[in-house]
Amino acid sequence: MALEVPAALEAKIDEVITHYPVSKRSAVLPLLHLMQHEYRYITDDAVNWVAAKLGLQPIQVLEVVTFYPGFRQSAPGKFHIRVCRTLSCAMAGSYELMESLCKAADIDRSHVDHHHPIAVSADGKYSIEFAECLASCGFGPVCMVEDDFHESVKPEAAAELLKQYQ
Amino acid sequence: MSAAITYKAGKQPHPREHRLIFRNIDREGFNPSIECFVANGGYEMLKKAVGMERQAIIDEVKKSGLRGRGGAGFPTGVKWGFIPPTNTKPVYLICNADESEPGTFKDRYILHQDPHQLIEGMVIACFAVKATLAYIYVREEFPEAAIILEKALAEARANNFLGKNILGTGYDLDIFVHRGAGAYICGEETGLIESLEGKRPYPRIKPPYFPAALGLYMCPTIVNNVESLCHVKHILEMGGEEYAKLGTPNNTGTRILCVSGDVQKPGYFEVQVGKVTMGEVINDLCGGLKPGRKLKAIIPGGSSAKVLRADEVFKLRDGRELGIMDIPMDFDTMAACGSMAGSGGVIIMDDSRSMTWVINNLNNFYAHESCGQCTPCREGSLWMKKISDRIVAGEASPSDVAELERVANNIEGKTICAFGEACSWPTQSFVKKFREEMIGDTKPDLEQAVVNPETMLAAAGLR
Numbered sequence: 302m303a304l305e306v307p308a309a310l311e312a313k314i315d316e317v318i319t320h321y322p323v324s325k326r327s328a329v330l331p332l333l334h335l336m337q338h339e340y341r342y343i344t345d346d347a348v349n350w351v352a353a354k355l356g357l358q359p360i361q362v363l364e365v366v367t368f369y370p371g372f373r374q375s376a377p378g379k380f381h382i383r384v385c386r387t388l389s390c391a392m393a394g395s396y397e398l399m400e401s402l403c404k405a406a407d408i409d410r411s412h413v414d415h416h417h418p419i420a421v422s423a424d425g426k427y428s429i430e431f432a433e434c435l436a437s438c439g440f441g442p443v444c445m446v447e448d449d450f451h452e453s454v455k456p457e458a459a460a461e462l463l464k465q466y467q
Numbered sequence: 468m469s470a471a472i473t474y475k476a477g478k479q480p481h482p483r484e485h486r487l488i489f490r491n492i493d494r495e496g497f498n499p500s501i502e503c504f505v506a507n508g509g510y511e512m513l514k515k516a517v518g519m520e521r522q523a524i525i526d527e528v529k530k531s532g533l534r535g536r537g538g539a540g541f542p543t544g545v546k547w548g549f550i551p552p553t554n555t556k557p558v559y560l561i562c563n564a565d566e567s568e569p570g571t572f573k574d575r576y577i578l579h580q581d582p583h584q585l586i587e588g589m590v591i592a593c594f595a596v597k598a599t600l601a602y603i604y605v606r607e608e609f610p611e612a613a614i615i616l617e618k619a620l621a622e623a624r625a626n627n628f629l630g631k632n633i634l635g636t637g638y639d640l641d642i643f644v645h646r647g648a649g650a651y652i653c654g655e656e657t658g659l660i661e662s663l664e665g666k667r668p669y670p671r672i673k674p675p676y677f678p679a680a681l682g683l684y685m686c687p688t689i690v691n692n693v694e695s696l697c698h699v700k701h702i703l704e705m706g707g708e709e710y711a712k713l714g715t716p717n718n719t720g721t722r723i724l725c726v727s728g729d730v731q732k733p734g735y736f737e738v739q740v741g742k743v744t745m746g747e748v749i750n751d752l753c754g755g756l757k758p759g760r761k762l763k764a765i766i767p768g769g770s771s772a773k774v775l776r777a778d779e780v781f782k783l784r785d786g787r788e789l790g791i792m793d794i795p796m797d798f799d800t801m802a803a804c805g806s807m808a809g810s811g812g813v814i815i816m817d818d819s820r821s822m823t824w825v826i827n828n829l830n831n832f833y834a835h836e837s838c839g840q841c842t843p844c845r846e847g848s849l850w851m852k853k854i855s856d857r858i859v860a861g862e863a864s865p866s867d868v869a870e871l872e873r874v875a876n877n878i879e880g881k882t883i884c885a886f887g888e889a890c891s892w893p894t895q896s897f898v899k900k901f902r903e904e905m906i907g908d909t910k911p912d913l914e915q916a917v918v919n920p921e922t923m924l925a926a927a928g929l930r
């Protein structure tokens with residue numbers, strides 16, 4: 302089943318491709334970002350569409366999708382949360398923050414592993430995963446909710462934070 | 468210009484700071500627009516640069532002694548000079564804004580608050596090396612920075628600081644933002660280039676793939692860190708020789724230190740290289756350790772730098788003996804002390820921290836981030852994680868600590884890219900310096916566990 306890409310998105314995609322006058326293949330990452338933004342995760346249809354658009358084999362797109370932690374292959378919640386787990390944040394309490402966010406959002410992370418890093422809440426509203434260093438190590442623990450960045454989030458403030466995302 | 472700079476409440480620079488790159492960070496009334504930048508003298512150095520001989524710009528950068536702020540500390544002017552003189556291919560320049568070395572958080576402020584400073588530095592650098600196309604590779608986790616940069620680039624284009632026939636000189640250049648997708652290895656310059664070519668970011672082997680000779684699309688490519696490129700503008704403003712008077716010989720200029728961990732006031736501080744000591748960083752800039760705590764260890768230059776133990780005495784070649792608090796924050800002394808100044812990320816650990824837990828956290832990072840191309844790195848980083856997982860869980864035998872070290876020793880120097888060192892140095896140094904503590908976290912009785920003799924025989928055959 303071919304993907305129906307909205308005209309406005311395709312116009313944006315065509316514009317982005319012009320940023321790479323030497324090689325269209327360079328546009329794989331930006332196109333996948335636009336796809337993920339539109340559809341929330343990268344579907345097989347999206348892989349095929351991007352490949353066709355850039356004159357590539359689908360595997361050349363899929364191997365990119367599967368490498369980068371920033372691309373998801375399953376649906377996240379309405380609000381996707383990333384909690385930094387690396388050293389400075391861990392020292393500041395990021396594992397505790399993860400725990401209290403999961404509690405506040407009713408997320409069960411027990412089935413999470415390297416290949417399935419994302420856990421989704423029962424109601425589908427929130428999803429969460431650990432991220433590696435988000436480059437704000439002096440102000441941990443830090444997390445991102447969608448594209449918003451939050452610093453010095455005390456584990457006690459997890460429920461309060463989620464209230465902003467309804 | 469500099470007369471009346473005031474900073475936002477609570478964000479005033481420390482008196483020990485010397486702000487060039489961060490002059491406009493947290494500044495009252497400053498915003499990322501081009502109007503604000505130009506009103507503060509912005510793009511004047513670009514105007515000066517396009518009237519100069521290209522080689523003269525490179526010579527100023529060489530004279531300044533500027534060393535890359537991305538991690539390796541390689542002299543920027545020398546790198547620019549590596550483009551083969553006989554080159555006839557297009558030249559590219561890439562700004563490395565991947566900022567992903569744990570402990571490092573400096574480039575983010577430039578990208579978010581002062582994007583035109585970077586763009587001005589980049590256009591000057593591009594002009595000097597005759598690049599006609601450039602990219603800013605921004606990590607995916609800076610979505611707002613990408614938007615701010617796109618806007619700033621459009622403003623620069625509209626003002627003819629970028630695009631066709633820049634400032635009437637006949638020089639054409641375009642710069643685009645390219646977003647990564649959450650992989651640390653994209654910070655390594657050849658991995659970054661592969662990523663920008665739309666592929667998995669598998670680093671390339673050097674030689675032959677030194678970017679200045681064979682980089683993006685197999686053309687000469689200059690890759691520089693955000694902070695390095697910002698310095699270029701200030702070097703032209705001051706002149707290379709004047710700039711070189713900042714800092715200390717061979718460690719010139721200013722750099723931004725990012726301090727995190729167990730101090731009262733973590734944060735970012737722009738200081739003259741080598742003009743403050745580790746003790747001054749902790750006690751003056753960061754307000755000291757937390758009440759009642761003692762210093763235990765410091766990672767001085769991003770998580771890949773070897774850890775320093777609080778009670779070590781560092782014997783330098785020139786006969787000096789330094790305690791940890793006396794180390795000047797520069798490239799050469801930090802290397803002489805057996806570690807590196809790296810990316811400027813300083814992580815402080817006090818006596819409340821378990822070193823086993825710390826190295827395990829870092830081993831998790833490296834196991835997650837290895838690109839998987841080289842067997843020693845792919846397998847070794849995972850084994851280091853698994854063994855340290857076991858030590859943390861109290862399920863390791865004392866000999867596992869030596870095993871951990873052995874695995875690390877078998878990665879270093881045996882891989883395609885410097886990630887091999889980046890992942891083995893932490894383990895090597897933590898085991899070397901905190902061996903007793905780590906062994907203390909193991910279970911001695913496991914050593915005597917009865918093992919099936921047949922298994923032992925089989926294992927012997929595998930050796």
Ligand SMILES: Cc1cc2nc3c(=O)[nH]c(=O)nc-3n(C[C@H](O)[C@H](O)[C@H](O)COP(=O)(O)O)c2cc1C
Pocket residue numbers: 534535536537538539540541543563564565566567568651652653654655656657690691692693695696884885886889
């Ligand atoms: C594993 C690894 C990760 C790196 N990550 C970064 C990074 O996030 N940002 C950066 O500027 N340089 C990073 N570097 C260094 C780059 O390879 C390169 O040396 C640097 O961008 C050159 O810029 P400079 O000369 O201005 O320092 C990394 C290197 C390695 C080996």
Ligand code: SF4
Pocket residue numbers: 652669670836837838839840841842844845882883884885886887
């Ligand atoms: S050293 Fe590690 S990160 Fe570098 S190329 Fe080899 S496997 Fe990849």
Ligand code: FES
Pocket residue numbers: 385386387388389390391433434435436437438441443569570571
């Ligand atoms: S360790 Fe969390 S932002 Fe760097």
